[in-house]
Amino acid sequence: MTTNGITLARKLPKLKDCGLNAVNISLDTLVPAKFEFMTRRKGHERVMKSINAAIDLGYNPVKVNCVIMRGFNDDEICDFVELTREKPVNIRFIEFMPFDGNVWNVKKLVPYAEMLDIVVKRFTGVKRLRDHPTDTAKNFRIDGHQGTVSFITSMTEHFCAGCSRLRLLADGNFKVCLFGPSEVSLRDPLRRNAEDHELREIIGAAVKRKKASHAGMFDIAKTANRPMIHIGG
Known part of the structure; x- marks a missing residue:
């Protein structure tokens, strides 16, 4: 299940009883003020509570989806990676993708190679994991970290053939x-x-x-498509 995590924490026990065993939680910033600016509401603390509750209840995997945008949250990449040191969570950095209504601009796109370079320069022992042929992410583990880091490279290195x-x-x-x-x-x-x-x-x-x-990011940006909020995670 993919969710914004706002009200998830209190529902997790019942959802697990119903058979749910994995969650994707969307979180684009670890700064409460940025969170409120982006989502137009408070709730950062509740999302973090949901992430921790999912881990404590044994959900596996617990994935955190983070869309990286230049000038907004690209300075938080290493902070997100730090979460994997003590938490068995999969942080998934997603390249900024064009959809109706999200004011996509290539200048806001932080390519996968640049994000990975930031991580490698900060952390030692960054190792590529073997991906499944149909994986949509490039997966990495860092020595001494409980969790993992992944990159979804839809714009700069598409994975359409295996999707x-x-x-x-x-x-x-x-x-x-x-x-x-x-x-x-x-x-x-x-x-x-x-x-x-x-x-x-x-x-x-x-x-x-x-x-x-797919048609490539510049053609996608000119093609009418639903907003991501209408498509769903």
Whole structure:
């Protein structure tokens, strides 16, 4: 489950009883004032409480998604990495990606290579882990740290060839590519009581139409697509 973590802490025990065993929590800053500026509400302390509660309850993995933007939170990269020293958490640095409404600008993009260089210069024993063929992240472990660090490099080193992700949206549409505007409705055939084999055919046909790679960050920025808040984590 991907969540902003604001009200998560009190729900975690019940969610675990229901079978949930892993969480992705979005957090772009460790500075409460920045958090309030970006989200337009207080709640940084509650998000941190949710992260710690998930760890204490044995959720595994506990991932923290952090979109890095130049001039906003790129000075916090090492602070986020420090969290992995004592916490078995996976910090995932995400390149700033263009979506409707997020005022994307390439000048705000901090490339993966630059982020990794910052980490390597600060920490010793940074080692690349073996990634699964369908992983969307490049994963690293640092000597002496309980947790791990990952980079999602969608803009500068795309991983389209190995991406097996499909996204089902809240309105019943699904996307075969996060950056593509194309969507296919599953809601409508479900409301017509479509058989399972019909749904498999619809999904299979959409997957076969998936392109080999996304269009590149500059073309993506000019393409109409939903805001990420409407797509979901």
